[in-house]
Amino acid sequence: GNSVTQMEGPVTLSEEAFLTINCTYTATGYPSLFWYVQYPGEGLQLLLKATKADDKGSNKGFEATYRKETTSFHLEKGSVQVSDSAVYFCALSVSAGNQFYFGTGTSLTVIP
């Protein structure tokens, strides 16, 4: 089947620290991979995506590389800010499907 496993939180970092949130997946087809971010009281916003193996998605200083050999899509940022505090969701969609499969989310808090 299709599923996403995310690193459990919560994660607390100091401002300017390096961030990694691990995400691994299983998929029956050739998935596209996504990271979404959810700020308190809001819906999900697309952060970045990658549609094929070895693609790197990037946005707002965040990056993730689609690794087919390790079935992973880890999210990284070199220097986090207080404004990055949110819940991050890894997700996949498969070529023949019409739905997203989300991980359980990882809560990030950045302290000044």
Place this chain on the structure above:
Amino acid sequence: ETGVTQSPTHLIKTRGQQVTLRCSSQSGHNTVSWYQQALGQGPQFIFQYYREEENGRGNFPPRFSGLQFPNYSSELNVNALELDDSALYLCASSLAGVQNYGYTFGSGTRLTVV
């Protein structure tokens, strides 16, 4: 361009009642999907509508039903509410071919069943 708007933002219902949630899709998007997000969990796919017809359904009972209108707006109806239906309900719109474009999500409707 306008984003996805959902109404109401919050709702409290009694067990056994029925509820209707509404969603206006982003301009230019022809596909609407609904997700249920329980507290502390990731969103779970309920169903998707394309061209006013259901185009896929997740593992939800028939008392969860929906509609899509010619202007691509949508409703989610839940009958015989149960306590476990308490969740954030998210509407997401996209162009056909979700895989490449991703979704645009609304801010959600927080449903509490008491």
